[in-house]
Amino acid sequence: MTNEKITLESYREIAPKGTVDFIYKLAENLKKKSILHVNSTRSGGGVAEMLHRLMPLFNELEIRARWEVLKGTPLFYKTTKSFHNSLQGAAENITQDMYKEYKLLNEQNAREISLESDVAIIHDPQPAAFIDYKPKTSRWLWRCHIDISSPQRRVWQFLRDFVSRYDGAIFSLPSFAQKLPIPQFLMYPSIDPLSDKNKDLTSDQVNKVLAKYDIPSDRPMILQVSRFDKFKDPVGVIEAYKLVKKYNDCCLVLAGGGATDDPEGIEVLNTIKELASKDKDIFILDLPPDANIEINALQRAATVVLQKSTKEGFGLTVAEAMWKGKPVIGGAVGGITVQIIYGETGFTVNSIEGCAYRIRYLLNNPELSSAMGEKAKDYTRRNFLITRHLSDYLALMATLIEA
Numbered sequence: 001m002t003n004e005k006i007t008l009e010s011y012r013e014i015a016p017k018g019t020v021d022f023i024y025k026l027a028e029n030l031k032k033k034s035i036l037h038v039n040s041t042r043s044g045g046g047v048a049e050m051l052h053r054l055m056p057l058f059n060e061l062e063i064r065a066r067w068e069v070l071k072g073t074p075l076f077y078k079t080t081k082s083f084h085n086s087l088q089g090a091a092e093n094i095t096q097d098m099y100k101e102y103k104l105l106n107e108q109n110a111r112e113i114s115l116e117s118d119v120a121i122i123h124d125p126q127p128a129a130f131i132d133y134k135p136k137t138s139r140w141l142w143r144c145h146i147d148i149s150s151p152q153r154r155v156w157q158f159l160r161d162f163v164s165r166y167d168g169a170i171f172s173l174p175s176f177a178q179k180l181p182i183p184q185f186l187m188y189p190s191i192d193p194l195s196d197k198n199k200d201l202t203s204d205q206v207n208k209v210l211a212k213y214d215i216p217s218d219r220p221m222i223l224q225v226s227r228f229d230k231f232k233d234p235v236g237v238i239e240a241y242k243l244v245k246k247y248n249d250c251c252l253v254l255a256g257g258g259a260t261d262d263p264e265g266i267e268v269l270n271t272i273k274e275l276a277s278k279d280k281d282i283f284i285l286d287l288p289p290d291a292n293i294e295i296n297a298l299q300r301a302a303t304v305v306l307q308k309s310t311k312e313g314f315g316l317t318v319a320e321a322m323w324k325g326k327p328v329i330g331g332a333v334g335g336i337t338v339q340i341i342y343g344e345t346g347f348t349v350n351s352i353e354g355c356a357y358r359i360r361y362l363l364n365n366p367e368l369s370s371a372m373g374e375k376a377k378d379y380t381r382r383n384f385l386i387t388r389h390l391s392d393y394l395a396l397m398a399t400l401i402e403a
């Protein structure tokens with residue numbers, strides 16, 4: 001392993017030709033400008049994952065980039081998780097006290113955090129009410145990372161009052177766009193090919209991780225990496241695996257962890273532990289937030305990667321696996337549908353039976369499976385790398401500052 005510093009130049013040979021020069025060009029007029037990102041957790045989940053990687057690159061381009069994290073209370077996180085669930089369509093009971101806590105915590109945090117910046121990106125519902133405290137000259141965008149295609153009306157109406165006052169909103173898919181009086185932008189998330197999560201590993205490193213968790217390396221491995229969240233459908237994954245297991249010898253790894261802003265994870269984890277308790281070929285790994293090499297190794301060791309979500313804003317885990325040359329089977333929802341090209345880079349599925357059928361299809365056709373994996377890697381290179389994401393942000397900054 002090297003400790004070589006990662007700079008924009010490090011991506012020149014990895015990203016599509018011309019990308020790095022394009023970024024330098026875009027950043028020329030943004031030097032000394034500032035960008036502030038605000039979200040609600042520094043670890044766990046895709047938003048934190050991306051911000052960790054993007055911040056140094058903004059700074060390298062001499063853009064003054066800052067990342068602030070809202071601090072909540074248990075009631076606040078319970079509330080925002082309920083917001084999250086109901087924006088993704090689930091029925092939730094959100095009381096007046098919860099709405100009150102949401103507003104109060106937004107006010108307290110907005111007063112404590114310095115909000116001065118040329119441009120601010122406020123991520124997801126948790127800090128959306130910061131807009132009440134926006135400095136006059138700053139330009140603010142609300143960045144929504146979740147699948148908001150069919151939200152519960154009441155919560156969306158509550159949030160919409162805040163969102164409508166931003167200078168614009170960014171969604172991960174066109175189908176997430178809302179009726180809003182402000183400009184709306186489309187931006188796909190991204191993965192960093194040079195992070196510990198995605199960089200190349202030796203087979204020795206991969207094997208060490210398998211040995212650490214006693215995962216057999218002599219038979220196919222089916223993997224899903226996800227926070228333990230019901231929308232990721234870990235129960236459906238276990239059921240699909242059980243159907244496959246009747247015909248194909250294989251093991252299943254469900255690797256996940258919690259996020260500090262997600263209080264529901266433990267319940268989901270207990271449910272799946274119970275479901276898996278009688279099968280020694282199911283490995284449930286509750287990983288710490290910094291288990292990047294472990295996740296990288298598992299994705300490389302897997303034969304088939306699943307992301308069987310029933311709702312998904314984007315699903316970075318799909319791009320991560322595709323980058324490692326794996327065909328992915330994913331729920332036909334949200335951002336998964338723009339990453340998986342059906343029959344080319346993997347399969348989208350709508351049921352447990354469909355998922356099991358496609359797992360068996362890939363296990364039984366290893367050559368076709370690896371050809372799909374190659375295509376998946378190429379598609380990820382062209383569409384979902386951090387360099388593309390950075391250039392999207394720079395282009396938006398330029399537009400907002402000039403406007």
Ligand code: UDP
Binds near residue numbers: 049317
């Ligand atoms: N992840 C992780 N540890 C875990 C579970 C997930 O590091 O135990 C990472 C995963 O590799 C991915 C991100 O967290 O980079 C999850 O992003 P995604 O968009 O797939 O889902 P989200 O959690 O944001 O809904």
